[in-house]
Structures are given as structure tokens and as C-alpha cells.
Amino acid sequence: MPYGCRRGICFGCLTPLTYGRVRDLRTGEIHDRAGQMIQTCLSAAAGPLALDA
Amino acid sequence: MTVTPPASIETALDEDVGEELGAELDRIRSEILAARGADDARYIRTVIAAQRGLEAGGRAALAVSLFPPAWAAGTAMLAVAKILENMELGHNILHGQWDWMGDPAIHSATWEWDFLTPAEAWKHTHNHLHHTWTNVVDRDRDLGYVVFRMSADQRWRPRHLAQPLYNFVLAPLFEWGIALYDLEPDAVAAGRKTWRSFAADLTGFLAKGTRQLAKDYVLFPLLAGPSALPCLLGNLTANTVRNLWSHTIIFCGHFPGDVQTFTEERIEDETRGQWYLRQIQGSANIEGGTLFHILSGNLSHQIEHHAFPDLPSNRYAEIASRVRELCEKYGIPYVTGPLWRQYGSTWGRILRFAAPGQ
Numbered sequence A: 001m002p003y004g005c006r007r008g009i010c011f012g013c014l015t016p017l018t019y020g021r022v023r024d025l026r027t028g029e030i031h032d033r034a035g036q037m038i039q040t041c042l043s044a045a046a047g048p049l050a051l052d053a
Numbered sequence B: 001m002t003v004t005p006p007a008s009i010e011t012a013l014d015e016d017v018g019e020e021l022g023a024e025l026d027r028i029r030s031e032i033l034a035a036r037g038a039d040d041a042r043y044i045r046t047v048i049a050a051q052r053g054l055e056a057g058g059r060a061a062l063a064v065s066l067f068p069p070a071w072a073a074g075t076a077m078l079a080v081a082k083i084l085e086n087m088e089l090g091h092n093i094l095h096g097q098w099d100w101m102g103d104p105a106i107h108s109a110t111w112e113w114d115f116l117t118p119a120e121a122w123k124h125t126h127n128h129l130h131h132t133w134t135n136v137v138d139r140d141r142d143l144g145y146v147v148f149r150m151s152a153d154q155r156w157r158p159r160h161l162a163q164p165l166y167n168f169v170l171a172p173l174f175e176w177g178i179a180l181y182d183l184e185p186d187a188v189a190a191g192r193k194t195w196r197s198f199a200a201d202l203t204g205f206l207a208k209g210t211r212q213l214a215k216d217y218v219l220f221p222l223l224a225g226p227s228a229l230p231c232l233l234g235n236l237t238a239n240t241v242r243n244l245w246s247h248t249i250i251f252c253g254h255f256p257g258d259v260q261t262f263t264e265e266r267i268e269d270e271t272r273g274q275w276y277l278r279q280i281q282g283s284a285n286i287e288g289g290t291l292f293h294i295l296s297g298n299l300s301h302q303i304e305h306h307a308f309p310d311l312p313s314n315r316y317a318e319i320a321s322r323v324r325e326l327c328e329k330y331g332i333p334y335v336t337g338p339l340w341r342q343y344g345s346t347w348g349r350i351l352r353f354a355a356p357g358q
């Protein structure tokens, strides 16, 4: 999985969500749209999911 | 101008201050995140439309640029279009400032800019390395771009005597300088980057560079028929103007004399608040009107950009007054001033550190 700063600054860790839900650890926002780019260094799984890494 | 006299390192990095300031800045950040929406989206789409219009108008005028007024108008429009594309659009979109819109055409993962270096290479050296390690000697390669000495903590070498000259040469050729810099030849020499990844980056640069040069110096001149030569010269002028402008804005955002640099020891165990403090003290703002801010890609709010690199650039102006108030409250230097003063101060720094010692 790609990464850079690991602290939410660089957007070097963007990975498309294949299916499922993730939670943004800073804002608490839930992302669940397939194909959406996920900032993986700041996201936690919110249920079963797959990333297109 | 500094709002308050430079605080001592101890005051500036005091832990409690850092924590309180961090919490206040986090609050500003979440307020903007909650507020951003349709108006912001309209803003960026308007800038894109204006940029596309200016570019189309500029290219059309340059196609008949045997006629001198068409040359002047075309070159001016194209220069402004390129400035907008690199600064307010390219730089900020590649930071992910507009990713939240979910528009794949305006996204950090897909945008490619009108600049020699490939977006991918630049995102690594800029977003990751520079923004994480802002102004930390030996960690932030942007602190002098490997060529200049910008801090007393950087070792002096005889080649630094010529750095005023390097600056004269770099300014009009800025996009070439950045493209070479993004290849990280220094990291390869130091064994921090493999030859394999250097070769991959070089291939990417050659492909992108060829496209860029072919577009401005072959395709559009050929399309201009009898106006080929003035069209080519117009494109060259527009690229050079953009280079001079972006070099000026970027150097004035980090190198005015009062901007601080940091050593690796000093940032050991850095807290979130101290990270903010370093971003603020490692940047400088440039004062000006709305149009100036847009043309600078809002990097005239370099302090706010470094504190919040992924917030939409159109929000920096309103954040700036709040960040400045916080700095006054905690006695943290906030370096800002008009362009001419920051420019002079930057030159002062280049001259000062060209000589050994302080």
C-alpha cells in the first residue's frame, strides 16, 4: 500500500475503496462510495471492506 | 514585518503553549471542514473556467501573432493562464485541497499540470518531504533546494559564494530547476534513493518534458502557420514569466530573513502543537489584494497553507486573521509584509549565507 508522511499531510496514501466502509479518524466521517479515494493513513475499517491496493 | 519581536526558542516551543495553540488551530480546521461546500466548489470551477478561457484566448491570439497587438495580448493571456494553472489550480489541487468534492477531474490523484516536472514526482518531494519536514536542516530539501545555503546550521561550502548568481539563473528557468530537483540526484549520490527508482523517475520526466516542449515549441507554432516564430516566442515568454513569478512567490514564502529554521534535535518528539509552531515560524506571508492572492495560488498565505496544507486555498484569507491573532496572543512571530519587502529580505538571506558563518 502506498504511503508518505503517515500523518495526513501529503495525500500519498490515497487508495481506492472497492467496497465496504471506512471511518476518517480525524473527522469521524464515514466513506462508503465504491471507487472513492481513501486517505489510508488516517482511516480505520468500519466493517468488512476491500481496497484496490 | 514581524508582529512581535522574535520570541526565544524556549518560549516559542513551550509545551503548554504548543498544546493550547494546537487545540485552537485544530478548531479552526474543523470549522472550515464543516463549512466547506457548494460555494467553495463554485469557486474552484470558476477559476478553472477562467484559466481555460485565458489559455484558449491566448493560444488563438498567438496563432495570428504576426500582427503585433495579437502577440502582446496572446502572450499576456497565456502567461496569466499558466500562472493560474500552476499556482491556484495545480499546486492546490495536487495537495488534495479539492479531493473532498469527489470530482475525478479535480483530484490530487488525477490532475496533471502545465509544468515540466510530472505531478507524481512533485507530490513526493513537495507534499511529503517538504511539508512534513518544513525548514528542518538536512531533512527539508526545499530549504535551499540542495543548491543554496539558507541557514547558519547548513554547512558552508565554497560553492555557496556563487549562490546569488544561481538565483539569477534559476528564476527564469524555474520549471527546469524543479524538474531536476524532483529527480533527487543528491539522494541517489547519498545512497538514499536507488538507481532503479531514479531511472523510473527519469523516464517519467522525459515523457512529460517531451510532451510539454512539443506542445509549446512544436505543435502550437506549427498550427500558427506563418505566425510560427512569433507564436513560439510568445510561448517561451509566457513560460518565462510564469517561471519568474512562481520563483518569486515561492522564495518569498520561505526565505525572508525572519523565517526560522530547525535542527533535527529540536524537533525530536514534536507534538502536534509544536508541529504547527514549526509550520508557522518556517513560513512567511506576502500582503496584497484579492487578485494578487489568487495569482499567487494563495501562497501569499504561506503560513496558513503550511498549517493547513489540505484546506481549500480560497479559505486561507479568512483563516489568516485568526491565525495572526493567535500568534499575537501567544507571542509567536508572524512574518508578513508586502512583496517588495519580502523579496528584498529574501535576497538579503541569499547574500548573507553565501558567506561562511552566520
Ligand code: FES
Pocket (backbone or CB within 6 Å): A003, A004, A005, A006, A007, A008, A009, A010, A011, A012, A013, A014, A039, A040, A041, A042
Ligand atoms: S501518508 Fe501522507 S496523507 Fe497518508
